[in-house]
Amino acid sequence: MSTLTFANGALSSPVTLFADTFGFASSTSSTTFLTATGWFHGEGYQEGYAEGSHVGVVEGRRYGSLHGAKIGSEIGCYLGFALTWQCLLQKCMDEKNSKKIRALDSLIRMIQKFPYEDPTYDKLQEDLEKIRGKFKQVCSMLNIQSDFRIGTERSSLTF
Template sequence: MAPAQIVAELDPFASALDLEEHHFRDGREAGMQEGKAAGYAEGRAMGVEQGFRISYEVAFYSGCLSQWHTAGEHGGRLKLNPRVLRHMALLEDLVRSFPWSDAQDPNLHQLVEAMRGRFKTLVTMLGLGDAYGIAHAADESLSF
């Protein structure tokens, strides 16, 4: 027999004295279950929000590429030299390789970071830094 059972048999008030401990344990277990359920709900909401942000960003890059191609064709306002076209092709490859159906892809964040870097490079090469809110590195270091 366990010592707690012996005490319970000898002391008729043992269950009343352990009441606080029983309620504490029951409350803790109930709180853990509710917390787990709330955590899943919050995690799902956060995942949907982050997924939307990333998808929006990738779609933005795709739209920019489309517009740049249109603006550079047929003597448009953008001058697309071979170097710019090569960088645009690299960004297009990154956008095309984006795993739309696999949110658990371990390379997802690296891919998005690569897209951001390519996009910033292209914006600078095209001279569109002001239009996209990307400051020039040389301008930031100057102070008078």
């Protein structure tokens, strides 16, 4: 290992210099080196863990906001669709339309009971699938082909 010469003429190895600077007391250079390596490893781990945790929280928040907005857009579209058709069908009340209105009422109730404010709700995906299924059933009863897509630009419901 090379040595450093200071202005006062003292000779010192880099490991000894490090040990003196950071307060590591050791009788041998190799022990000091191992202690320094362990210290750097521990400090690096702590810094990396803290930074990773912060980045994970930010990324998780962004991911949650994005997917929450997509679900909200989808559910909102279903509700608007159901309320519009409910209004249209109530003008012409007969046996055929009463079944359609009952299915629309059921879809509206499902949407109104959906837990918007609780992302930890354990049956969130299950309830969302039920709403999607009811929406498809209503579209079938109304003889409408629906295609709900969520893109990067906007969401659309095509007929």
